[in-house]
Amino acid sequence: MIKKIAFILLIFSFSAAAMAESYVVKRGDTLSGILSDRLGPQEISSLSAQIKKVYPGFVLKAGMKMFFSRDKVVINAALDRDLIIKSSEDGSVSVSLNKFEQEMIRVLVKGEIKTNLFDAVKKSGEDAELAAMLAGIFEWEIDFFKDLRPGDKFAVLVEKKFVHDKYAGYGRIIAADFYNKGRLNRAVYFEDGKTRGYFNEDGRALERGFLRVPLNYARISSRFTDSRLHPVLGEVRPHYGVDYAAPIGTPVMATATGTVEIMGYTKSNGNYVALRHSNGYKTYYLHLNGFNKALRKGFPVNQGQIIGYVGSTGYSTGPHLDYRINKNGRWLNPLKFVATPKTLKKDELEKFAEYAEAGAKILDRAFPVYAEAPLYNAIRMLEF
């Protein structure tokens, strides 16, 4: 026994000697600052060039551990990798990466909505990141701001990465179920050549060209109509948009990827943005308080990107967003608008059927439990 302890102590002191010094990176630290007593300005610049090559996304962050020995500096850059800086006799430096093996485990996560998705995912023992991933998959089917009900349930088959038995982030969601208002939404990941994404069991893509709403709104204050009494002008006029009441400053997102056609002001529209999309679509966002300052006419925008903020500029009786959709010159009712989703082709469908079956096998196992017993937030490791 004593021998064993002595042996452990020996190893411990030996490794402590090999790693003479360690340091935890603090806020505001720079690599050149930390290494200034070891390396000259020339080596520092060579060092940063080499790091860019070896590990392009590397950023020194507070909390990272560094270990110094005579001719080597090791930075625990991420759970799955160390950055190693070696200096040789002639004073030159070389940078290399030590990547650790990742283990990918598939996990079935289940949860029930009490308040919101983030809380439900956290309660099932998972990160908020998983809630974001899940919402991203179903955002075209479910308005996570408005449609969630207490008692809604989800089951997610997700990959989790582990390095040295330590959790190192999520991989991909393989398949997921979301029970919303008594309706089952199923998503199965499928990849074949250029086709990739989440599909329902019929092989219809869940992703649409357009978001359902451009903001987190409080209520709908006016609907799309061909004739209504205008609240400010006092005359009957059509209203070609939907008015979403929301507090001033609420971010407004582009509902589809496109280009900025107009960012401007008119008396009736107030500050407004018009975006041009593919297939003859345009979207309009009126009465804004202000714009995203990084945007200009002609700039590309991504779906979900913030283009401006809710205001009450122009002919407006209170803070709201007037959102409009136009296709080839014709106004469409945004509340009824459903962008056509992509559907898998016949040969793809055959391959997809295998994916869907594998996903369903796992997910179906999760749901009888929901139906029969009070839900407990269990995480089960599955092999298949």
Ligand SMILES: [Zn+2]
């Ligand atoms: Zn309006």
